[in-house]
Amino acid sequence: MFEALTERLERAFSRLRGRGKLRERDVDEALREVRLALLEADVSVEVVRDFLARIRERAVGQEVLESLTPAQQVVKIVYEELVRLMGEAREDVRWAKSPPTVVFLVGLQGTGKTTTAAKLAYHFLREGRSPLLVGADVYRPAAREQLETLGAKAGVPVYTRHDVDDAVRIAREGVARAREEGRDVVLVDTAGRLHVDEELMAELERMKAELAPHEILFTLDAMAGQDAVRVAREFHGRLALTGVVVTKLDGDSRGGAVLSVRAVTGAPVKFVAVGEKLEDLEPFYPDRMAQRILG
Numbered sequence: 001m002f003e004a005l006t007e008r009l010e011r012a013f014s015r016l017r018g019r020g021k022l023r024e025r026d027v028d029e030a031l032r033e034v035r036l037a038l039l040e041a042d043v044s045v046e047v048v049r050d051f052l053a054r055i056r057e058r059a060v061g062q063e064v065l066e067s068l069t070p071a072q073q074v075v076k077i078v079y080e081e082l083v084r085l086m087g088e089a090r091e092d093v094r095w096a097k098s099p100p101t102v103v104f105l106v107g108l109q110g111t112g113k114t115t116t117a118a119k120l121a122y123h124f125l126r127e128g129r130s131p132l133l134v135g136a137d138v139y140r141p142a143a144r145e146q147l148e149t150l151g152a153k154a155g156v157p158v159y160t161r162h163d164v165d166d167a168v169r170i171a172r173e174g175v176a177r178a179r180e181e182g183r184d185v186v187l188v189d190t191a192g193r194l195h196v197d198e199e200l201m202a203e204l205e206r207m208k209a210e211l212a213p214h215e216i217l218f219t220l221d222a223m224a225g226q227d228a229v230r231v232a233r234e235f236h237g238r239l240a241l242t243g244v245v246v247t248k249l250d251g252d253s254r255g256g257a258v259l260s261v262r263a264v265t266g267a268p269v270k271f272v273a274v275g276e277k278l279e280d281l282e283p284f285y286p287d288r289m290a291q292r293i294l295g
């Protein structure tokens with residue numbers, strides 16, 4: 001998933017290895033390559049700048065330059081700063097004190113909202129919870145049918161209506177159904193558009209005001225890189241996202257979005273999706289991701 005990035009970082013560090021002591025100039029040369037590697041991975045320029053400034057500050061200190069293993073120290077610093085960039089520790093789902101926990105999936109069309117709703121439901125089911133899926137994407141043709149099919153595959157019931165096009169009403173009825181049936185988590189698939197538009201945002205705001213969700217998760221298509229991160233920031237400004245699910249990390253995405261999104265929006269990544277199948281969803285751990293990136 002990060003092959004290109006991993007390879008370039010490895011190349012940057014290999015310049016430092018095999019040398020005795022490092023000079024400031026050696027570190028700067030290596031960091032120039034780290035910079036290029038991150039930009040090529042489509043990490044935003046501002047994020048790269050701040051990230052490198054932090055690393056440089058730590059890496060050109062006496063402790064590193066005079067150490068017997070300076071290259072390892074630099075790699076360690078990069079690792080620690082990657083973890084920090086992605087949010088330090090895992091952020092879990094905000095479970096409701098009195099169930100059901102209400103989770104909205106929001107994002108642009110085609111980013112993997114419907115698929116992610118089903119994957120999350122499947123994930124929670126396997127954790128021993130009793131999820132309900134709610135199909136409230138009333139705009140995309142066949143989104144509700146798609147959710148019903150995925151729900152059947154996952155073994156999770158789906159509440160939706162084909163006879164009304166009022167998304168807020170479907171979501172409200174879905175949450176009521178979950179409560180009646182004693183389900184502990186409700187995943188609401190909301191409508192996405194090709195662009196952020198006023199009507200979409202207003203509908204989501206109404207839905208949020210009425211249902212007070214515990215989680216509003218944004219599906220961010222890793223293939224769309226920095227554009228997707230900008231869209232996430234717009235959604236965050238309107239809805240106060242509680243988390244992000246980075247989707248399609250399995251494709252030939254360059255991975256930059258997973259590095260930038262926390263710094264740019266402030267919203268933590270909570271899961272990543274790495275394929276089309278129901279089980280292709282992983283809880284996000286900044287330290288494990290940093291290890292993967294460093295190879």
Ligand code: GDP
Pocket residue numbers: 107108109110111112113114115116140192219247248249250251273274275276280
């Ligand atoms: P929505 O319009 O946001 O609800 O998007 P969908 O859930 O319908 O997903 C759009 C397409 O992306 C579908 O073909 C999904 O199978 C695919 N997709 C979703 N998540 C992933 C992922 O993590 N990896 C890959 N490779 N494809 C995905």
